[in-house]
Amino acid sequence: MPKGSYRQILFFVGMFQYLEDLRLLSCVPDHFESDPTLVPLLTPLFGGRLRVMRFTRASLLKDMVDLFEGIRFHYMDLFNVNGMGLLMDACAETLETLRVYPTDPRGEQLSLKG
Amino acid sequence: MPSQFNFTAELFPRDFDLSRHRALRRLEVLATCIVPRDGSLTSNPATLSFLRSTLSSITSHVFTEVAIVYREEDFSGLGFTYSRIYREMTSAQSAAEISWHRSLFIAFREMYAMRGFRLLLCADVWGRLREYTVEVLESAVAVEKAAGRLDYLPLEPLVICSPRGFNDLGSFAY
Numbered sequence: 001m002p003k004g005s006y007r008q009i010l011f012f013v014g015m016f017q018y019l020e021d022l023r024l025l026s027c028v029p030d031h032f033e034s035d036p037t038l039v040p041l042l043t044p045l046f047g048g049r050l051r052v053m054r055f056t057r058a059s060l061l062k063d064m065v066d067l068f069e070g071i072r073f074h075y076m077d078l079f080n081v082n083g084m085g086l087l088m089d090a091c092a093e094t095l096e097t098l099r100v101y102p103t104d105p106r107g108e109q110l111s112l113k114g
Numbered sequence: 115m116p117s118q119f120n121f122t123a124e125l126f127p128r129d130f131d132l133s134r135h136r137a138l139r140r141l142e143v144l145a146t147c148i149v150p151r152d153g154s155l156t157s158n159p160a161t162l163s164f165l166r167s168t169l170s171s172i173t174s175h176v177f178t179e180v181a182i183v184y185r186e187e188d189f190s191g192l193g194f195t196y197s198r199i200y201r202e203m204t205s206a207q208s209a210a211e212i213s214w215h216r217s218l219f220i221a222f223r224e225m226y227a228m229r230g231f232r233l234l235l236c237a238d239v240w241g242r243l244r245e246y247t248v249e250v251l252e253s254a255v256a257v258e259k260a261a262g263r264l265d266y267l268p269l270e271p272l273v274i275c276s277p278r279g280f281n282d283l284g285s286f287a288y
Contacts, residue, residue, distance in 0.1 A: 074137070077142075088135075089134075091135075092134040092135050092136075093136070093137065094137055095135050095137060095138055096137050096138060096139045096140065097138075097139060097140040097141075097142060098132075098135075098138065098140075098141055098142065099141075099142035099143070099183070100130075100141075100142070100143060101143075101144055101147060102143070102147050102160065102161045102164040102165070
C-alpha cells in the first residue's frame with residue numbers, strides 16, 4: 001500500500017488513467033513533506049467505487065478533486081471522513097449508492113477478516 | 115460554490131441533504147446503527163433522525179432502495195473452523211436476537227413512512243458465511259410476514275448477499 005505526502009499519493013494515483021475504484025485508509029502521516037509542484041500526469045476515470053475510512057485530512061480530498069478536475073464515483077462508502085461534504089458535492093451528478101455509518105456503535109472493531 | 119455540507123466526521127449531520135444527487139438509487143445503512151446490539155432494543159434516535167431527514171431530502175426519481183447491512187457480528191454465536199460453519203447460542207442470546215430483529219423491523223416501518231423504498235436486507239459477510247447468514251435474514255423476514263407486519267410494503271423485502279474474500283476489507287468499518 002503506497003504511503004507518502006498528499007501530492008506523492010495523488011501523483012501515484014495519477015499514473016493509472018483507467019483506474020475506476022479507490023480506497024483511502026487513515027490519513028497521511030505528518031512526517032511526509034508535501035511538494036506542491038508534484039502534479040499528476042494523468043486523470044484516472046474514477047467512475048467506480050470510492051471507499052474512505054478514518055480520514056481526517058480533507059486537504060488531500062480537495063487536492064484530488066481539484067487536480068483530477070472532479071471525481072465521478074457512482075458508489076461511495078464513507079466512514080469517519082473529514083471532508084465528506086466535499087466528496088458528496090463532487091459526486092452529486094454521478095452518485096448512485098451511498099453507504100453511511102451514522103452513530104456506528106462499534107467504531108473500528110475488526111471482525112473475521114483478521 | 116460553497117459546500118452544502120458543513121460538518122466534522124465526529125458530528126454526523128442532522129440535516130443531510132441529498133436533494134442534488136439526482137442519480138441516487140440506493141442508501142445503505144448498517145443495521146447496528148439503527149438498533150444497537152447493546153440490549154436496549156430501541157432505535158437509536160440520532161440515526162432515525164438522520165434517516166428521516168436524509169430520506170425526506172432525496173429528490174432522485176430513480177431512488178428505489180434502502181439496504182440494511184448486516185455484518186458477521188450481527189449473527190450471535192456464529193463461528194467457523196476450516197471445515198465447517200457453526201452457530202452456538204444460548205436461549206437468552208437467541209431471544210435477544212429475535213427481539214433485535216423485531217426492533218429493526220419497527221424502525222424500518224418508521225423509515226418507510228418518510229419515503230417509500232424497496233427494503234433490502236444485505237448480508238455483507240465473509241463469503242463462506244453467505245448461505246447461513248442469508249438463511250437467518252430470510253427467517254427474520256418470514257417471521258414478520260407471518261405476523262402480517264409487512265403488509266405495508268408493496269414488495270416483500272429482498273435478502274441479498276455481498277460476500278467478501280477473507281482478506282477483503284469490505285466496507286472498512288470493521
